[in-house]
Protein backbone atom coordinates (compact mmCIF):
# COMPACT_ATOMS: atom_id res chain seq x y z
CA UNK A 104 0.00 0.00 0.00
CA UNK A 105 1.40 3.37 -1.00
CA UNK A 106 2.47 5.85 1.63
CA UNK A 107 0.16 8.61 0.38
CA UNK A 108 -2.76 6.17 0.27
CA UNK A 109 -2.07 5.18 3.86
CA UNK A 110 -2.00 8.83 4.84
CA UNK A 111 -5.34 9.40 3.15
CA UNK A 112 -6.84 6.42 4.92
CA UNK A 113 -5.36 7.57 8.22
CA UNK A 114 -6.88 11.00 7.70
CA UNK A 115 -10.23 9.45 6.76
CA UNK A 116 -10.21 7.21 9.83
CA UNK A 117 -9.30 10.03 12.15
CA UNK A 118 -11.88 12.23 10.43
CA UNK A 119 -14.56 9.62 11.12
CA UNK A 120 -13.70 9.61 14.79
CA UNK A 121 -13.62 13.40 14.89
CA UNK A 122 -17.08 13.50 13.30
CA UNK A 123 -18.26 11.10 15.98
CA UNK A 124 -16.75 13.19 18.75
CA UNK A 125 -17.99 16.51 17.35
CA UNK A 126 -21.44 15.06 16.66
CA UNK A 127 -21.59 13.68 20.14
CA UNK A 128 -20.52 16.97 21.66
CA UNK A 129 -23.17 18.67 19.57
CA UNK A 130 -25.81 16.28 20.87
CA UNK A 131 -24.77 16.81 24.44
CA UNK A 132 -24.66 20.53 23.90
CA UNK A 133 -28.06 20.58 22.33
CA UNK A 134 -29.44 18.38 25.11
CA UNK A 135 -27.89 20.76 27.59
CA UNK A 136 -29.38 23.87 26.10
CA UNK A 137 -32.77 22.21 25.67
CA UNK A 138 -32.61 21.22 29.28
CA UNK A 139 -31.70 24.72 30.36
CA UNK A 140 -34.57 26.19 28.38
CA UNK A 141 -36.92 23.62 29.86
CA UNK A 142 -35.65 24.46 33.27
CA UNK A 143 -36.10 28.17 32.78
CA UNK A 144 -39.63 27.62 31.47
CA UNK A 145 -40.52 25.31 34.29
CA UNK A 146 -39.02 27.74 36.73
CA UNK A 147 -40.79 30.71 35.32
CA UNK A 148 -44.22 29.41 36.15
CA UNK A 149 -43.85 28.68 39.89
CA UNK A 150 -41.67 31.74 40.23
CA UNK A 151 -44.35 34.00 38.83
CA UNK A 152 -46.96 32.20 40.88
CA UNK A 153 -44.92 32.80 43.98
CA UNK A 154 -44.42 36.43 43.10
CA UNK A 155 -48.12 36.82 42.43
CA UNK A 156 -48.94 35.28 45.80
CA UNK A 157 -46.62 37.52 47.78
CA UNK A 158 -47.66 40.60 45.88
CA UNK A 159 -51.30 39.89 46.64
CA UNK A 160 -50.47 39.27 50.28
CA UNK A 161 -48.59 42.52 50.54
CA UNK A 162 -51.42 44.45 48.92
CA UNK A 163 -53.92 42.91 51.32
CA UNK A 164 -51.76 43.92 54.29
CA UNK A 165 -51.59 47.45 52.97
CA UNK A 166 -55.38 47.98 52.90
CA UNK A 167 -55.81 50.86 55.30
CA UNK A 168 -59.61 50.67 55.61
CA UNK A 169 -61.26 49.16 58.64
CA UNK A 170 -61.21 45.40 58.33
CA UNK A 171 -64.36 44.06 56.70
CA UNK A 172 -65.72 47.55 55.99
CA UNK A 173 -67.33 47.80 52.50
CA UNK A 174 -64.24 49.64 51.27
CA UNK A 175 -62.00 46.93 52.75
CA UNK A 176 -63.98 44.12 51.10
CA UNK A 177 -64.09 46.08 47.86
CA UNK A 178 -60.29 46.36 47.82
CA UNK A 179 -59.87 42.75 48.90
CA UNK A 180 -62.04 41.62 46.01
CA UNK A 181 -60.03 43.75 43.59
CA UNK A 182 -56.82 42.09 44.75
CA UNK A 183 -58.30 38.60 44.51
CA UNK A 184 -59.63 39.28 41.02
CA UNK A 185 -56.31 40.55 39.79
CA UNK A 186 -54.38 37.64 41.22
CA UNK A 187 -53.80 34.57 39.13
CA UNK A 188 -53.03 32.32 42.00
CA UNK A 189 -55.17 33.51 44.89
CA UNK A 190 -58.75 32.37 44.52
CA UNK A 191 -60.01 34.22 47.53
CA UNK A 192 -58.78 35.91 50.67
CA UNK A 193 -60.59 36.25 53.98
CA UNK A 194 -60.07 38.33 57.11
CA UNK A 195 -60.20 36.42 60.36
CA UNK A 196 -60.01 37.26 64.02
CA UNK A 197 -59.87 34.84 66.97
CA UNK A 198 -60.10 31.93 64.56
CA UNK A 199 -63.34 33.21 63.00
CA UNK A 200 -63.68 34.30 59.38
CA UNK A 201 -65.34 37.71 59.27
CA UNK A 202 -65.32 38.59 55.57
CA UNK A 203 -63.81 37.55 52.28
CA UNK A 204 -63.08 39.12 48.91
CA UNK A 205 -65.60 37.05 47.00
CA UNK A 206 -67.87 36.47 49.95
CA UNK A 207 -67.11 32.80 49.82
CA UNK A 208 -68.52 30.76 52.67
CA UNK A 209 -65.25 29.97 54.35
CA UNK A 210 -67.00 27.94 57.00
CA UNK A 211 -67.67 25.40 54.28
CA UNK A 212 -63.94 24.76 54.07
CA UNK A 213 -63.25 21.42 55.57
CA UNK A 214 -59.99 22.31 57.25
CA UNK A 215 -58.60 19.50 59.35
CA UNK A 216 -57.70 20.44 62.92
CA UNK A 217 -54.00 20.11 62.20
CA UNK A 218 -52.41 21.82 59.22
CA UNK A 219 -50.50 19.72 56.73
CA UNK A 220 -47.45 21.62 57.69
CA UNK A 221 -46.30 24.83 59.27
CA UNK A 222 -44.12 27.11 57.18
CA UNK A 223 -40.96 28.76 58.46
CA UNK A 224 -42.72 31.99 59.47
CA UNK A 225 -45.47 30.18 61.38
CA UNK A 226 -48.05 30.14 58.60
CA UNK A 227 -50.27 27.13 58.55
CA UNK A 228 -50.72 25.37 55.28
CA UNK A 229 -53.33 22.86 54.33
CA UNK A 230 -52.98 21.23 50.96
CA UNK A 231 -55.78 19.62 49.00
CA UNK A 232 -58.63 21.04 50.97
CA UNK A 233 -62.11 20.72 49.53
CA UNK A 234 -65.26 22.76 50.03
CA UNK A 235 -68.11 20.95 51.56
CA UNK A 236 -70.43 22.07 48.77
CA UNK A 237 -67.95 21.63 45.90
CA UNK A 238 -65.99 18.59 46.92
CA UNK A 239 -64.74 18.02 43.39
CA UNK A 240 -62.45 21.02 43.61
CA UNK A 241 -59.49 20.98 45.92
CA UNK A 242 -57.50 24.03 46.91
CA UNK A 243 -54.59 24.93 49.13
CA UNK A 244 -55.26 27.08 52.12
CA UNK A 245 -52.69 29.24 53.82
CA UNK A 246 -53.46 30.71 57.18
CA UNK A 247 -51.22 33.69 57.83
CA UNK A 248 -52.83 34.44 61.19
CA UNK A 249 -54.93 37.45 60.08
CA UNK A 250 -55.83 36.36 56.61
CA UNK A 251 -56.82 33.10 55.04
CA UNK A 252 -55.81 32.64 51.45
CA UNK A 253 -57.25 30.11 49.11
CA UNK A 254 -54.87 29.21 46.40
CA UNK A 255 -56.05 27.93 43.07
CA UNK A 256 -55.00 24.39 42.25
CA UNK A 257 -52.42 24.10 39.51
CA UNK A 258 -53.61 23.42 35.99
CA UNK A 259 -52.17 19.94 36.10
CA UNK A 260 -53.98 19.42 39.39
CA UNK A 261 -50.71 18.42 40.88
CA UNK A 262 -50.68 20.20 44.18
CA UNK A 263 -48.27 18.27 46.27
CA UNK A 264 -49.41 16.37 49.32
CA UNK A 265 -46.46 16.58 51.58
CA UNK A 266 -44.90 19.76 52.98
CA UNK A 267 -41.54 19.01 51.39
CA UNK A 268 -43.24 18.60 48.06
CA UNK A 269 -45.21 21.73 48.54
CA UNK A 270 -42.04 23.47 49.48
CA UNK A 271 -40.51 22.21 46.32
CA UNK A 272 -42.98 24.29 44.43
CA UNK A 273 -43.49 27.19 46.70
CA UNK A 274 -41.32 27.79 49.63
CA UNK A 275 -42.23 30.60 51.88
CA UNK A 276 -38.99 32.02 53.13
CA UNK A 277 -38.40 33.29 56.64
CA UNK A 278 -37.99 36.86 55.53
CA UNK A 279 -40.66 36.77 52.94
CA UNK A 280 -38.10 35.83 50.33
CA UNK A 281 -39.46 33.68 47.60
CA UNK A 282 -37.50 30.66 46.67
CA UNK A 283 -38.36 28.01 44.24
CA UNK A 284 -36.71 24.67 44.54
CA UNK A 285 -37.12 21.66 42.42
CA UNK A 286 -36.78 18.21 43.72
CA UNK A 287 -34.58 17.04 40.85
CA UNK A 288 -31.28 17.44 42.54
CA UNK A 289 -29.57 14.13 42.13
CA UNK A 290 -26.68 14.56 44.40
CA UNK A 291 -24.69 17.54 43.19
CA UNK A 292 -23.06 19.60 45.88
CA UNK A 293 -23.69 23.33 46.03
CA UNK A 294 -20.18 23.95 44.77
CA UNK A 295 -20.80 21.75 41.78
CA UNK A 296 -24.09 23.42 41.11
CA UNK A 297 -22.63 26.86 41.23
CA UNK A 298 -19.80 25.82 38.98
CA UNK A 299 -22.67 24.93 36.67
CA UNK A 300 -20.74 22.04 35.23
CA UNK A 301 -22.59 19.48 33.20
CA UNK A 302 -22.04 15.95 34.39
CA UNK A 303 -22.40 12.77 32.41
CA UNK A 304 -23.88 9.98 34.41
CA UNK A 305 -24.95 6.48 33.50
CA UNK A 306 -28.54 7.66 33.46
CA UNK A 307 -27.98 10.68 31.27
CA UNK A 308 -26.65 14.22 31.29
CA UNK A 309 -27.10 16.20 34.47
CA UNK A 310 -27.53 19.85 33.61
CA UNK A 311 -27.19 22.37 36.41
CA UNK A 312 -28.91 25.74 36.05
CA UNK A 313 -29.04 28.66 38.41
CA UNK A 314 -31.54 31.46 38.23
CA UNK A 315 -30.43 35.06 38.70
CA UNK A 316 -29.58 36.42 42.13
CA UNK A 317 -31.55 35.16 44.97
CA UNK A 318 -32.75 32.07 43.26
CA UNK A 319 -31.64 28.60 43.93
CA UNK A 320 -29.91 26.30 41.53
CA UNK A 321 -31.44 23.22 40.04
CA UNK A 322 -30.34 20.22 38.18
CA UNK A 323 -32.12 18.47 35.46
CA UNK A 324 -31.39 15.00 34.26
CA UNK A 325 -31.70 14.52 30.53
CA UNK A 326 -31.80 10.75 29.98
CA UNK A 327 -29.67 9.29 27.20
CA UNK A 328 -32.76 7.67 25.76
CA UNK A 329 -34.33 11.09 25.33
CA UNK A 330 -31.24 12.49 23.64
CA UNK A 331 -31.10 9.52 21.30
CA UNK A 332 -34.80 9.83 20.46
CA UNK A 333 -34.53 13.52 19.70
CA UNK A 334 -31.43 13.33 17.55
CA UNK A 335 -31.40 9.82 16.18
CA UNK A 336 -30.56 10.70 12.54
CA UNK A 337 -27.53 12.69 13.63
CA UNK A 338 -26.61 10.09 16.18
CA UNK A 339 -26.86 7.34 13.57
CA UNK A 340 -24.71 9.34 11.14
CA UNK A 341 -22.12 10.03 13.84
CA UNK A 342 -22.12 6.42 15.01
CA UNK A 343 -21.73 5.18 11.43
CA UNK A 344 -18.89 7.54 10.59
CA UNK A 345 -17.28 6.88 13.97
CA UNK A 346 -17.53 3.13 13.51
CA UNK A 347 -16.21 3.37 9.95
CA UNK A 348 -13.39 5.65 11.11
CA UNK A 349 -12.58 3.32 13.99
CA UNK A 350 -12.54 0.26 11.74
CA UNK A 351 -10.35 2.06 9.25
CA UNK A 352 -7.89 2.98 11.95
CA UNK A 353 -7.83 -0.55 13.36
CA UNK A 354 -7.25 -1.88 9.85
CA UNK A 355 -4.48 0.64 9.27
CA UNK A 356 -2.90 -0.19 12.62
CA UNK A 357 -3.03 -3.87 11.65
CA UNK A 358 -1.40 -3.14 8.30
CA UNK A 359 1.19 -0.96 9.97
CA UNK A 360 2.04 -3.75 12.42
CA UNK A 361 2.35 -6.17 9.54
CA UNK A 362 4.60 -3.76 7.68
CA UNK A 363 6.56 -2.89 10.82
CA UNK A 364 7.45 -6.51 11.51
CA UNK A 365 7.49 -7.73 7.91
CA UNK A 366 10.63 -9.51 6.70
CA UNK A 367 10.77 -6.99 3.82
CA UNK A 368 11.10 -4.12 6.25
CA UNK A 369 13.73 -6.01 8.26
CA UNK A 370 15.77 -6.33 5.07
CA UNK A 371 15.30 -2.63 4.33
CA UNK A 372 16.55 -1.79 7.83
CA UNK A 373 19.44 -4.24 7.51
CA UNK A 374 20.45 -2.48 4.28
CA UNK A 375 20.17 0.92 5.93
CA UNK A 376 22.21 -0.26 8.92
CA UNK A 377 24.76 -1.97 6.71
CA UNK A 378 24.23 -5.34 8.35
CA UNK A 379 24.99 -7.58 5.39
CA UNK A 380 28.48 -8.98 4.77
CA UNK A 381 30.03 -10.75 1.82
CA UNK A 382 31.83 -14.04 1.80
CA UNK A 383 33.78 -15.25 -1.22
CA UNK A 384 33.90 -18.82 -2.46
CA UNK A 385 37.00 -19.34 -4.60
CA UNK A 386 36.85 -20.90 -8.06
CA UNK A 387 39.72 -23.15 -8.92
CA UNK A 388 41.28 -23.55 -12.34
CA UNK A 389 42.71 -27.05 -12.63
CA UNK A 390 44.58 -26.06 -15.79
CA UNK A 391 46.71 -23.47 -13.98
CA UNK A 392 46.45 -24.87 -10.45
CA UNK A 393 45.31 -21.49 -9.13
CA UNK A 394 42.26 -19.80 -7.88
CA UNK A 395 41.13 -17.57 -10.69
CA UNK A 396 37.89 -16.15 -9.40
CA UNK A 397 35.51 -16.13 -6.45
CA UNK A 398 31.77 -15.97 -6.13
CA UNK A 399 30.50 -13.22 -3.82
CA UNK A 400 27.87 -14.70 -1.50
CA UNK A 401 25.83 -12.59 0.81
CA UNK A 402 25.40 -13.32 4.53
CA UNK A 403 23.20 -11.68 7.15
CA UNK A 404 24.79 -11.98 10.61
CA UNK A 405 22.37 -11.81 13.53
CA UNK A 406 22.92 -10.28 16.96
CA UNK A 407 22.78 -13.76 18.55
CA UNK A 408 25.82 -14.83 16.54
CA UNK A 409 23.90 -16.90 13.98
CA UNK A 410 23.79 -16.09 10.26
CA UNK A 411 20.85 -16.05 7.91
CA UNK A 412 21.63 -17.74 4.59
CA UNK A 413 20.81 -15.95 1.32
CA UNK A 414 18.42 -18.74 0.32
CA UNK A 415 16.10 -17.38 3.01
CA UNK A 416 16.28 -13.64 2.51
CA UNK A 417 16.95 -13.21 -1.21
CA UNK A 418 13.46 -14.47 -2.25
CA UNK A 419 11.93 -12.12 0.37
CA UNK A 420 13.95 -9.21 -0.95
CA UNK A 421 12.79 -10.04 -4.48
CA UNK A 422 9.19 -10.17 -3.39
CA UNK A 423 9.48 -6.90 -1.46
CA UNK A 424 11.00 -5.16 -4.49
CA UNK A 425 14.32 -4.73 -2.67
CA UNK A 426 16.54 -6.92 -4.79
CA UNK A 427 17.88 -3.92 -6.71
CA UNK A 428 19.03 -2.34 -3.45
CA UNK A 429 20.53 -5.68 -2.35
CA UNK A 430 22.54 -6.03 -5.58
CA UNK A 431 23.82 -2.47 -5.37
CA UNK A 432 24.80 -3.15 -1.78
CA UNK A 433 26.73 -6.27 -2.91
CA UNK A 434 28.61 -4.21 -5.49
CA UNK A 435 29.45 -1.61 -2.86
CA UNK A 436 30.64 -4.22 -0.33
CA UNK A 437 32.67 -6.02 -2.97
CA UNK A 438 34.46 -2.86 -4.05
CA UNK A 439 35.08 -1.95 -0.41
CA UNK A 440 36.44 -5.42 0.40
CA UNK A 441 38.48 -6.13 -2.69
CA UNK A 442 38.60 -3.01 -4.88
CA UNK A 443 42.27 -2.20 -4.25
CA UNK A 444 43.27 -5.86 -4.39
CA UNK A 445 41.50 -6.48 -7.70
CA UNK A 446 43.35 -3.53 -9.20
CA UNK A 447 46.56 -5.46 -8.37
CA UNK A 448 45.19 -8.83 -9.48
CA UNK A 449 44.03 -8.20 -13.00
CA UNK A 450 43.60 -11.94 -13.73
CA UNK A 451 41.25 -12.46 -10.83
CA UNK A 452 37.53 -11.95 -11.23
CA UNK A 453 34.55 -11.81 -8.93
CA UNK A 454 31.21 -13.38 -9.73
CA UNK A 455 28.21 -11.46 -8.54
CA UNK A 456 24.67 -12.85 -8.37
CA UNK A 457 22.21 -10.53 -10.04
CA UNK A 458 18.52 -10.74 -10.50
CA UNK A 459 16.78 -10.26 -13.90
CA UNK A 460 15.09 -7.16 -12.42
CA UNK A 461 18.53 -5.57 -12.09
CA UNK A 462 19.20 -5.87 -15.78
CA UNK A 463 17.00 -3.02 -16.90
CA UNK A 464 17.42 -0.93 -13.76
CA UNK A 465 19.43 2.27 -14.45
CA UNK A 466 20.52 2.30 -10.80
CA UNK A 467 22.25 -1.03 -11.34
CA UNK A 468 24.28 0.39 -14.22
CA UNK A 469 25.01 3.43 -12.08
CA UNK A 470 26.30 1.15 -9.30
CA UNK A 471 28.51 -0.74 -11.78
CA UNK A 472 30.00 2.57 -12.86
CA UNK A 473 30.50 3.74 -9.30
CA UNK A 474 31.75 0.57 -7.62
CA UNK A 475 33.56 -1.17 -10.48
CA UNK A 476 34.79 1.34 -13.04
CA UNK A 477 34.99 4.10 -10.45
CA UNK A 478 37.27 1.95 -8.23
CA UNK A 479 39.62 1.04 -11.06
CA UNK A 480 38.35 -2.53 -11.37
CA UNK A 481 38.13 -3.71 -14.99
CA UNK A 482 34.63 -4.72 -16.12
CA UNK A 483 36.04 -8.03 -17.36
CA UNK A 484 37.00 -8.78 -13.74
CA UNK A 485 33.31 -8.88 -12.89
CA UNK A 486 31.12 -11.80 -13.94
CA UNK A 487 27.41 -11.38 -13.51
CA UNK A 488 25.58 -14.60 -12.66
CA UNK A 489 21.92 -14.87 -13.52
CA UNK A 490 19.78 -17.90 -12.81
CA UNK A 491 19.00 -19.80 -15.98
CA UNK A 492 15.23 -20.07 -15.61
CA UNK A 493 14.77 -16.44 -14.58
CA UNK A 494 17.00 -15.24 -17.38
CA UNK A 495 14.93 -17.05 -20.01
CA UNK A 496 11.67 -15.83 -18.48
CA UNK A 497 12.92 -12.25 -18.50
CA UNK A 498 13.89 -12.59 -22.16
CA UNK A 499 16.93 -10.55 -21.29
CA UNK A 500 18.99 -10.89 -24.47
CA UNK A 501 19.26 -7.13 -25.02
CA UNK A 502 20.47 -6.52 -21.49
CA UNK A 503 23.06 -9.27 -21.55
CA UNK A 504 24.36 -7.93 -24.87
CA UNK A 505 24.58 -4.46 -23.37
CA UNK A 506 26.49 -5.72 -20.34
CA UNK A 507 28.90 -7.67 -22.48
CA UNK A 508 29.40 -4.62 -24.64
CA UNK A 509 30.37 -2.75 -21.49
CA UNK A 510 32.99 -5.44 -20.89
CA UNK A 511 31.28 -7.46 -18.15
CA UNK A 512 31.05 -11.21 -18.33
CA UNK A 513 27.63 -12.79 -18.18
CA UNK A 514 27.15 -16.29 -16.82
CA UNK A 515 24.14 -18.51 -16.49
CA UNK A 516 23.88 -19.75 -12.91
CA UNK A 517 22.44 -23.15 -12.00
CA UNK A 518 22.76 -24.31 -15.59
CA UNK A 519 20.54 -27.33 -16.22
CA UNK A 520 17.81 -26.37 -13.78
CA UNK A 521 15.98 -24.16 -16.30
CA UNK A 522 14.79 -24.98 -19.75
CA UNK A 523 17.38 -23.37 -21.92
CA UNK A 524 17.57 -24.91 -25.34
CA UNK A 525 20.08 -24.15 -27.99
CA UNK A 526 18.10 -21.20 -29.34
CA UNK A 527 17.65 -19.62 -25.90
CA UNK A 528 21.31 -19.90 -25.09
CA UNK A 529 22.31 -18.43 -28.40
CA UNK A 530 19.89 -15.50 -28.12
CA UNK A 531 21.03 -14.64 -24.61
CA UNK A 532 24.57 -13.75 -25.56
CA UNK A 533 26.58 -15.34 -22.74
CA UNK A 534 30.16 -15.85 -21.71
CA UNK A 535 29.70 -19.05 -19.83
CA UNK A 536 27.52 -21.35 -17.75
CA UNK A 537 27.77 -22.74 -14.24
CA UNK A 538 26.73 -26.38 -13.95
CA UNK A 539 24.39 -26.67 -11.00
CA UNK A 540 25.38 -28.64 -7.91
CA UNK A 541 22.42 -31.00 -8.39
CA UNK A 542 24.15 -32.26 -11.58
CA UNK A 543 27.70 -32.24 -10.28
CA UNK A 544 26.68 -34.50 -7.45
CA UNK A 545 25.69 -37.26 -9.93
CA UNK A 546 28.80 -37.10 -12.04
CA UNK A 547 30.15 -40.53 -12.85
CA UNK A 548 27.43 -42.46 -11.03
CA UNK A 549 25.96 -43.81 -14.30
CA UNK A 550 22.60 -42.19 -13.60
CA UNK A 551 20.44 -40.36 -16.13
CA UNK A 552 21.51 -37.08 -14.56
CA UNK A 553 25.12 -37.94 -15.10
CA UNK A 554 24.43 -38.52 -18.81
CA UNK A 555 22.45 -35.27 -19.01
CA UNK A 556 25.39 -33.45 -17.47
CA UNK A 557 27.60 -34.86 -20.18
CA UNK A 558 25.15 -33.61 -22.81
CA UNK A 559 25.03 -30.15 -21.19
CA UNK A 560 28.79 -29.92 -21.20
CA UNK A 561 28.76 -30.85 -24.87
CA UNK A 562 26.12 -28.26 -25.63
CA UNK A 563 28.00 -25.48 -23.85
CA UNK A 564 31.17 -26.37 -25.58
CA UNK A 565 29.54 -26.26 -29.00
CA UNK A 566 28.30 -22.76 -28.18
CA UNK A 567 31.80 -21.84 -27.17
CA UNK A 568 30.78 -21.07 -23.58
CA UNK A 569 33.05 -21.19 -20.57
CA UNK A 570 32.14 -23.92 -18.12
CA UNK A 571 32.31 -23.78 -14.34
CA UNK A 572 31.15 -26.71 -12.25
CA UNK A 573 29.51 -25.81 -8.94
CA UNK A 574 29.29 -27.93 -5.81
CA UNK A 575 32.33 -30.13 -6.36
CA UNK A 576 32.71 -32.04 -3.12
CA UNK A 577 34.61 -35.19 -3.92
CA UNK A 578 37.75 -36.22 -5.74
CA UNK A 579 35.85 -38.57 -8.13
CA UNK A 580 33.64 -35.65 -9.13
CA UNK A 581 36.72 -33.61 -9.81
CA UNK A 582 38.21 -36.46 -11.84
CA UNK A 583 35.10 -36.84 -13.86
CA UNK A 584 35.04 -33.12 -14.68
CA UNK A 585 38.68 -33.14 -15.65
CA UNK A 586 38.00 -36.13 -17.82
CA UNK A 587 35.42 -34.04 -19.64
CA UNK A 588 37.82 -31.14 -19.90
CA UNK A 589 35.96 -28.98 -17.40
CA UNK A 590 38.72 -27.29 -15.50
CA UNK A 591 36.99 -24.45 -13.65
CA UNK A 592 35.50 -25.78 -10.42
CA UNK A 593 33.87 -24.44 -7.30
CA UNK A 594 32.98 -26.50 -4.28
CA UNK A 595 33.77 -27.54 -0.76
CA UNK A 596 36.50 -29.83 -2.04
CA UNK A 597 38.53 -26.68 -2.66
CA UNK A 598 37.21 -24.09 -0.29
CA UNK A 599 34.09 -22.86 1.41
CA UNK A 600 33.10 -19.21 1.25
CA UNK A 601 35.69 -17.15 3.16
CA UNK A 602 36.16 -13.54 4.20
CA UNK A 603 37.79 -11.02 1.87
CA UNK A 604 41.00 -11.09 3.92
CA UNK A 605 41.20 -14.89 3.83
CA UNK A 606 40.55 -14.91 0.10
CA UNK A 607 43.60 -12.76 -0.57
CA UNK A 608 45.93 -15.22 1.20
CA UNK A 609 44.25 -18.51 0.29
CA UNK A 610 46.34 -21.42 -1.04
CA UNK A 611 44.82 -24.37 -2.97
CA UNK A 612 44.49 -27.46 -0.71
CA UNK A 613 47.11 -30.21 -0.92
CA UNK A 614 44.72 -32.72 -2.42
CA UNK A 615 44.12 -30.43 -5.34
CA UNK A 616 47.83 -29.96 -5.97
CA UNK A 617 48.41 -33.73 -6.07
CA UNK A 618 45.43 -34.34 -8.35
CA UNK A 619 46.48 -31.51 -10.53
CA UNK A 620 49.71 -33.29 -11.29
CA UNK A 621 47.75 -36.38 -12.33
CA UNK A 622 45.29 -34.29 -14.24
CA UNK A 623 47.92 -32.58 -16.35
CA UNK A 624 48.14 -35.84 -18.34
CA UNK A 625 44.40 -35.71 -19.17
CA UNK A 626 43.95 -32.08 -19.90
Ligand SMILES: Nc1nc2c(ncn2[C@@H]2O[C@@H]3COP(=O)(O)O[C@H]4[C@@H](O)[C@H](n5cnc6c(=O)[nH]c(N)nc65)O[C@@H]4COP(=O)(O)O[C@H]3[C@H]2O)c(=O)[nH]1
Pocket residue numbers: 384399400401412413414417430433456457458488516517540573574575576593594595596600
Ligand atom coordinates in the same frame (compact mmCIF):
# COMPACT_ATOMS: atom_id res chain seq x y z
N1 LIG B 1 26.47 -28.32 -0.41
C1 LIG B 1 27.35 -27.60 -1.08
N2 LIG B 1 27.09 -26.29 -1.30
C2 LIG B 1 28.01 -25.57 -2.00
C3 LIG B 1 29.19 -26.13 -2.46
N3 LIG B 1 29.89 -25.17 -3.09
C4 LIG B 1 29.14 -24.05 -3.02
N4 LIG B 1 28.00 -24.28 -2.34
C5 LIG B 1 26.90 -23.32 -2.05
O1 LIG B 1 26.16 -23.18 -3.24
C6 LIG B 1 25.71 -21.84 -3.37
C7 LIG B 1 26.25 -21.30 -4.64
O2 LIG B 1 25.66 -20.14 -4.95
P1 LIG B 1 24.46 -20.02 -6.00
O3 LIG B 1 24.25 -21.27 -6.73
O4 LIG B 1 24.72 -18.79 -6.79
O5 LIG B 1 23.21 -19.83 -5.06
C8 LIG B 1 23.14 -18.70 -4.23
C9 LIG B 1 22.55 -17.53 -4.94
O6 LIG B 1 21.55 -17.94 -5.83
C10 LIG B 1 21.89 -16.81 -3.79
N5 LIG B 1 22.76 -15.68 -3.42
C11 LIG B 1 23.83 -15.65 -2.61
N6 LIG B 1 24.32 -14.41 -2.54
C12 LIG B 1 23.54 -13.63 -3.35
C13 LIG B 1 23.55 -12.26 -3.72
O7 LIG B 1 24.41 -11.48 -3.33
N7 LIG B 1 22.58 -11.82 -4.60
C14 LIG B 1 21.63 -12.68 -5.09
N8 LIG B 1 20.71 -12.19 -5.95
N9 LIG B 1 21.60 -13.96 -4.77
C15 LIG B 1 22.54 -14.44 -3.91
O8 LIG B 1 21.77 -17.66 -2.71
C16 LIG B 1 22.16 -18.98 -3.11
C17 LIG B 1 22.74 -19.76 -1.98
O9 LIG B 1 23.91 -19.21 -1.55
P2 LIG B 1 24.76 -19.91 -0.47
O10 LIG B 1 23.88 -20.37 0.65
O11 LIG B 1 25.87 -19.00 -0.12
O12 LIG B 1 25.27 -21.18 -1.14
C18 LIG B 1 26.26 -21.12 -2.16
C19 LIG B 1 27.44 -21.97 -1.75
O13 LIG B 1 27.79 -21.85 -0.38
C20 LIG B 1 29.44 -27.50 -2.21
O14 LIG B 1 30.45 -28.08 -2.58
N10 LIG B 1 28.49 -28.19 -1.53
